[in-house]
Amino acid sequence: MFNLFRMDLYRMKRSRSVYVCLGLLLLASAFVYTMMWLLAVPQGQETAIRIGMLTAAEAQDYQMILDGVDTLEMFRQISLDGGAYCAIFGICVILFVCMDYKSGFVKNIMALYQNRWIYVGSKLLAAATLNILYLLLNYLFVLLLNGLFGKMIPWADLRDVLFYMAWIWLLTTAFAGLLLLICVCARSTAAGVLAAILLGSGTIVDILNQIFALFHLGDWMKYSIYMTISAGPSKYTSLQDLRVFALGAGFLILYSLLAGIVLQKRDI
Amino acid sequence: MKEQEKGLAVEAVCLTKMYQKKAAVNRLDMSVREGEIYGFIGKNGAGKSTTMKMLCGLARPAEGEIRLFGKPVSDPAVRRRMGVLIEAPGLYPNMTARQNAVMKARCMGLADERSVDEALLLAGLADTGKKKVKHFSMGMKQRLGVALAMLGNPDLLILDEPINGLDPEGIRELRRLVLRLHETGKTILISSHILGELSKISTVYGIIKDGQMIEQITSEALEEKCMDYFQIEADDVSRALVLIGEAFPKVRAEVADSRLVRVYGLSEGAGLIRLLVEKQVQVYASGFHHMDLEEYFISRMEGGRADV
Numbered sequence: 001m002f003n004l005f006r007m008d009l010y011r012m013k014r015s016r017s018v019y020v021c022l023g024l025l026l027l028a029s030a031f032v033y034t035m036m037w038l039l040a041v042p043q044g045q046e047t048a049i050r051i052g053m054l055t056a057a058e059a060q061d062y063q064m065i066l067d068g069v070d071t072l073e074m075f076r077q078i079s080l081d082g083g084a085y086c087a088i089f090g091i092c093v094i095l096f097v098c099m100d101y102k103s104g105f106v107k108n109i110m111a112l113y114q115n116r117w118i119y120v121g122s123k124l125l126a127a128a129t130l131n132i133l134y135l136l137l138n139y140l141f142v143l144l145l146n147g148l149f150g151k152m153i154p155w156a157d158l159r160d161v162l163f164y165m166a167w168i169w170l171l172t173t174a175f176a177g178l179l180l181l182i183c184v185c186a187r188s189t190a191a192g193v194l195a196a197i198l199l200g201s202g203t204i205v206d207i208l209n210q211i212f213a214l215f216h217l218g219d220w221m222k223y224s225i226y227m228t229i230s231a232g233p234s235k236y237t238s239l240q241d242l243r244v245f246a247l248g249a250g251f252l253i254l255y256s257l258l259a260g261i262v263l264q265k266r267d268i
Numbered sequence: 269m270k271e272q273e274k275g276l277a278v279e280a281v282c283l284t285k286m287y288q289k290k291a292a293v294n295r296l297d298m299s300v301r302e303g304e305i306y307g308f309i310g311k312n313g314a315g316k317s318t319t320m321k322m323l324c325g326l327a328r329p330a331e332g333e334i335r336l337f338g339k340p341v342s343d344p345a346v347r348r349r350m351g352v353l354i355e356a357p358g359l360y361p362n363m364t365a366r367q368n369a370v371m372k373a374r375c376m377g378l379a380d381e382r383s384v385d386e387a388l389l390l391a392g393l394a395d396t397g398k399k400k401v402k403h404f405s406m407g408m409k410q411r412l413g414v415a416l417a418m419l420g421n422p423d424l425l426i427l428d429e430p431i432n433g434l435d436p437e438g439i440r441e442l443r444r445l446v447l448r449l450h451e452t453g454k455t456i457l458i459s460s461h462i463l464g465e466l467s468k469i470s471t472v473y474g475i476i477k478d479g480q481m482i483e484q485i486t487s488e489a490l491e492e493k494c495m496d497y498f499q500i501e502a503d504d505v506s507r508a509l510v511l512i513g514e515a516f517p518k519v520r521a522e523v524a525d526s527r528l529v530r531v532y533g534l535s536e537g538a539g540l541i542r543l544l545v546e547k548q549v550q551v552y553a554s555g556f557h558h559m560d561l562e563e564y565f566i567s568r569m570e571g572g573r574a575d576v
Contacts, residue, residue, distance in 0.1 A: 016361065067409035104358030107326055108416060111352045114325040114342050179387055267327040 004109065005123035012096065012126060021092040022134060025079060026141050032078045033152070035146040040065045041152055072156035072164060072234055074144045080168060081230045083201040086175055089134055090196030093127050093176045096127035098189040107268055120180065120256055127176035132169055139165070160235040165230060170248030175200070175225050176257030184262050202226040225251055274302045275338060277424050277455035278323060285331035285479075292318045294479035295332070297505060300422070300457055300472070302337075305450050306472030308459040309565055314316055315479040316459045317355060320428045323457070324352045326363070346573065348376065351422035357413025361402035365412050368401060370556045383419060389448050390448075391415035392441060406433030414445065425449065427458045431465060443469055447535045467561035473569050494559035498531040498540070503550040505529050515543050 005034040006167060012018055037044035038053060048054040054062070069077075079085040100106040124208045139161070146152055182195045198204050205226040221227055225247075231242040278300035285293040295316040295393045310316045321327035323334055325341055334341040337349060359368050369384040378384075379460045388394045391411040401409065410430060417425055427446075431439050439462070446456055446469055460466050466473070470516045473490060475483045485493070505523050512531060512538070519533040534540065537554055544551050 002379040010367075010371060010374055011360065011363075014367065016362070024320055041354055099360065103360050105360055105368075105371070107324075107352070107354050107358045109375055110326055111324045111350070111354075112376060113346065116343070146411055205400050267321065 001118045001121045004118060005125045008122055008126035012130060013163050015096065016226050017092055017095045022137065024088050025134065027086055027087065029078050029138065029142055029145060033149055034084055037043060037149050039194040066153055070154045070156040071146055072161055074153055075139050076234065078140055083226060086172060087197050087200030089172060090175060090179050090200045091193050093179050094183060094189065094192035094196050097123055097180055097183040098192050101187045102189060110268045111191060117260045119263060120260045121205060123180055124227060124256060128173045131173050131176065135165055135169055163236045164234055166247060167244040168229065170245060171225055171229055174248050174251035174255060177252050184259050223247060231232045276300065277302045277337055278457060279335040281333045282318065283322060285322060285327060285329045287329045288330050291479050296479065296481045298474060298481060299484065302455050303453055304455055305446065305469050305471045306457045307464065307466035307473045308457060310461065311569060314476045316476055317428055319457065320354055320426055324354060324426055326541055328353060333378035348420060349423040350426060352412040352426045353417045354428045357409050359401045359409060359412060362400055364398055364400055365396045368412060369416060376420050378420055387415040387418045390418060405434055407438035410434055424455045427456065429459055431460055431462055439465060463562045463565055465569060475565065477486065477569060486534035490564065494564050496556055496558050498534045498537045499555060499557050500529045500545065500551055501527050501553040504531060508544055508549050511543060511547055512540065
């Protein structure tokens with residue numbers, strides 16, 4: 001498995017889509033930070049009024065917008081809670097995995113490894129590595145922006161950051177497991193990218209939520225990956241907060257097992 | 269070492285593959301001895317690629333057993349002794365030839381990248397530099413596919429249609445490469461539609477029809493079977509056949525089609541033609557022929573010569 005993982009890392013380093021997706025994430029953070037500075041910081045508001053973006057009356061309303069927001073909360077709201085991170089990271093995972101099939105290189109791999117679990121394991125390992133890099137670089141970029149914009153919001157507690165990063169990493173890796181399953185079933189980049197956008201942005205979950213609500217089963221959707229990412233805890237306060245880890249691990253195991261079973265059953 | 273003493277590189281017994289209740293490969297038996305160049309022949313859709321995919325572990329047989337070098341195909345150690353090129357070569361288009369080869373080497377766990385350079389050199393792709401595979405010609409891609417198959421110095425190469433898309437020069441280069449690899453003791457299982465090419469390199473042939481192996485034959489045995497024959501084009505083939513049988517009891521004659529008779533074991537044709545003309549059988553054309561692999565293959569496919 002580690003041979004395949006080494007191979008994936010080699011390709012990842014040379015894959016343009018990995019850098020494009022990271023660029024999009026950082027760009028989104030830079031855009032939101034700039035907007036927040038223009039809307040909520042007095043210095044920025046002056047600029048916004050000068051360029052006709054805001055009126056003085058509106059500027060008053062926006063002054064409270066950053067109250068209670070620290071860097072972790074800002075990071076969550078920019079990237080994770082709305083589903084942008086999952087959609088972009090998901091697209092990257094799809095492009096990476098589906099390229100094996102599109103290029104036919106998967107034949108070279110599978111001719112060497114008849115145990116398909118090795119392939120699933122290596123892809124998940126690669127996705128988990130990319131995920132932690134994306135999350136850390138994205139958060140570090142938020143910290144950098146905060147410094148550049150004159151400490152617009154307070155720094156988050158490091159323990160909270162570590163707690164949040166740990167469970168969000170597990171859940172988003174589970175999301176990558178779901179996309180891997182879609183990839184090995186559909187073997188189509190277009191279908192995979194569509195799935196990454198619809199699932200990552202929460203569109204599917206919202207639709208299912210509406211349907212389940214008709215049967216008074218809407219509560220079940222709070223256990224979905226999307227809802228958990230949106231509503232999960234930012235800091236550890238009680239044992240109940242550890243539920244997100246169980247959910248992440250559960251989904252990761254479930255989707256990995258399904259992907260492995262599909263791969264074992266289907267020809268290349 | 270005598271042929272019979274060599275071990276089997278590939279042994280498939282009763283191999284069956286079903287696609288929606290239809291057998292693509294039907295109880296196929298195949299034996300490839302170590303050191304052979306095994307030419308695998310069959311029409312489109314006969315089951316060549318499916319068989320080769322099963323041998324490589326890319327497709328799961330519904331029934332049957334595959335052994336490589338005496339061990340089950342599922343054995344990871346034995347899979348490392350095999351290099352494959354199935355259908356189109358699997359290459360990442362946005363990477364260079366070397367990067368693709370390094371990828372395969374890492375996948376195999378090869379620590380030394382010298383083997384990558386050696387394989388590229390052998391395939392004539394050592395000087396492609398930073399050119400990406402998507403800008404390669406079909407022939408270059410095929411050669412890179414073969415180079416990838418050769419990584420790790422495998423004992424068995426399974427090449428499915430490796431000369432597809434190659435120009436005459438490319439075909440000649442690949443032929444030389446296959447012969448060079450054969451000289452180093454490698455076993456090569458190769459399929460191609462270009463029978464003339466296969467006949468230049470193969471030491472053994474396997475003919476597949478409708479998913480079944482109809483014949484496995486060595487090149488020497490094939491040469492014997494592809495004996496010279498005298499062919500006559502006549503208006504009344506049944507009468508000609510009777511006359512030949514009466515006048516030349518030691519030769520064997522058969523009807524090839526409604527106007528053609530083939531006579532085997534005849535040293536000269538003038539006497540036969542004279543006889544037919546005297547007996548008022550119209551002869552339009554005649555001459556000696558030697559059957560090549562293509563003709564032999566077609567005769568086997570059509571079942572025209574059940575006795576060969």
